[in-house]
Every structure is written in C-alpha cells, then in structure tokens.
Amino acid sequence: MPDQEITTEIQGDLSQLKSNQQVPILTYHHIWSDDDPCPLPAVAGKYCGHIRRSHFEQQMCYMAERGCVPITHRELVAWIVSNEPIPRRAVLIDFDDNRLNVFQNAFPILQEFGWPATVFVISSLAADGKSPWGISGTTSMNWRELDMVLNENWLVGAHTRTHPMLDELCADPDGLNKMKEEIVGSKTDIETNLGISVNHFAYPEGRGHLVAEHIVVEYFEGSRLWNPDGMPVYNNKHINRHRLVANNVSEITSEAEFSRLINGVSH
Numbered sequence: 001m002p003d004q005e006i007t008t009e010i011q012g013d014l015s016q017l018k019s020n021q022q023v024p025i026l027t028y029h030h031i032w033s034d035d036d037p038c039p040l041p042a043v044a045g046k047y048c049g050h051i052r053r054s055h056f057e058q059q060m061c062y063m064a065e066r067g068c069v070p071i072t073h074r075e076l077v078a079w080i081v082s083n084e085p086i087p088r089r090a091v092l093i094d095f096d097d098n099r100l101n102v103f104q105n106a107f108p109i110l111q112e113f114g115w116p117a118t119v120f121v122i123s124s125l126a127a128d129g130k131s132p133w134g135i136s137g138t139t140s141m142n143w144r145e146l147d148m149v150l151n152e153n154w155l156v157g158a159h160t161r162t163h164p165m166l167d168e169l170c171a172d173p174d175g176l177n178k179m180k181e182e183i184v185g186s187k188t189d190i191e192t193n194l195g196i197s198v199n200h201f202a203y204p205e206g207r208g209h210l211v212a213e214h215i216v217v218e219y220f221e222g223s224r225l226w227n228p229d230g231m232p233v234y235n236n237k238h239i240n241r242h243r244l245v246a247n248n249v250s251e252i253t254s255e256a257e258f259s260r261l262i263n264g265v266s267h
C-alpha cells in the first residue's frame with residue numbers, strides 16, 4: 001500500500017476518535033466555607049450546586065490527578081463550530097448566579113491550579129452585590145470581583161438580568177419584550193460594565209425555551225442548559241451549541257459519582 005494511503009487511513013481514524021470525545025460541564029452554584037451552614041438537600045439529587053470548599057477542593061485535586069484540563073465555553077464552542085483543538089481530557093467548570101462565595105472559596109483554589117472557569121452572571125446582582133433569594137441569598141460577585149476573575153482567564157457569560165423563568169414569561173402579554181430585555185439586557189449590562197464581549201448564555205434554572213432560543217441564537221455564540229437530575233451527561237462535537245448540557249455537582253455528589261462523571265470522558 002502506498003505511503004499516502006496509509007497516512008490518509010490513519011488520519012481518518014484519528015478524526016473519528018476526536019469526534020467522539022465527550023466533554024462534561026460541571027455546574028456549581030455555591031461554594032460554602034467549611035464553617036458555613038451549608039443547607040441540606042430537601043430532595044436527593046436536587047441539591048443545586050451547593051458544596052463545601054474542602055469537598056470542592058477534593059474534586060479539583062481528583063481532576064488534576066486524572067489529567068483533566070479545564071476549558072471555558074469559548075473553547076468548547078470554538079471546537080464544535082470551527083474544529084479548534086481542545087485538550088484530550090477537557091472539562092468545564094461553571095458557576096451560575098455569580099455568588100460571592102464562589103469568589104471567596106473557589107477562585108483561590110482554581111488560581112492554585114491555574115484553571116479557568118465560566119461564571120454566568122445575573123447582571124442586576126452584579127450591580128448591587130445583593131441577592132433576593134431567601135436561604136440561598138448570599139451576596140453576589142460585583143463588577144470589581146468579576147473583573148478580577150476575568151484577569152485569571154475566566155469567561156463571563158450572561159444569565160439574564162433578574163433570573164426569571166423564561167418559559168413563564170410567555171404567559172405575559174408583553175412577554176416577548178420582557179424576555180428580550182432580560183436576555184439581551186444582561187449581555188449589554190456586562191459588556192458595558194466590564195468592557196468585554198459577552199457571547200455565551202446560560203438559561204435560568206437551565207430551562208431552555210424555544211421562543212427564548214430564537215433570541216439567544218441571534219445574540220450569542222453558545223448557550224447552556226442544565227438539569228439537577230441525572231448524570232452524567234456530555235457534550236460532543238455534534239451537539240447543538242445552543243443546547244449544551246451540564247451536570248449538577250454538589251455536596252451530595254459521591255466520590256463514585258464524581259469519578260464516573262470525570263472518567264466517562266472518552267479519549
């Protein structure tokens with residue numbers, strides 16, 4: 001067989017292998033200090049991304065031991081759209097809702113590893129650093145703190161202005177305008193305050209919606225869903241970049257579950 005044919009055959013195999021790569025997104029909401037009262041789950045499996053700092057650190061150490069390489073949504077979407085290369089064991093670390101305890105507890109740990117993450121920002125919270133939500137109502141990362149994570153190569157994405165359930169807005173006679181204001185408004189708020197371009201979006205509570213998706217597709221390069229139940233789920237080369245899937249990781253994620261999630265990465 002001529003050399004040329006051998007080369008072509010091998011490249012074909014490699015291309016196939018690469019296209020089968022599966023990339024997990026780990027989604028967290030709160031990284032509590034170990035002496036904080038980390039609220040217990042009401043329903044197992046619906047413990048939405050609350051985790052203690054030491055447990056989060058264990059998970060990051062485990063990923064480092066396994067050779068995982070965190071990337072952000074920018075690299076993930078560039079891989080899907082333009083075939084830009086990503087590491088063989090690429091993983092994404094997402095933080096929704098720009099909680100201040102993420103800045104206080106997760107940021108220093110990720111700095112030690114030199115790892116980036118993606119934070120999806122509710123822009124009204126970044127403006128005043130507060131949170132409207134009861135037991136989860138810790139303060140939020142403001143523009144200054146978001147600027148600091150940007151300097152460590154984190155990616156900042158949009159997560160609406162006030163975190164409404166977008167599907168419920170459809171029942172409102174002025175729902176379409178409100179939806180657009182929430183989605184596009186959050187992008188504009190972040191771009192204005194941080195001086196960056198915002199091209200990635202995460203749906204509030206991970207709940208995708210067809211009408212909202214029309215707006216999102218027009219203004220963003222990629223967007224992410226999320227479901228607190230069921231794991232692991234992975235993104236591959238052929239996934240719709242506007243329906244990226246993510247795993248809920250929390251204090252009650254067992255070592256075995258986390259291992260399964262990370263080691264399910266094919267390579």
Ligand SMILES: [Zn+2]
Binds near residue numbers: 097159204
């Ligand atoms: Zn959220």
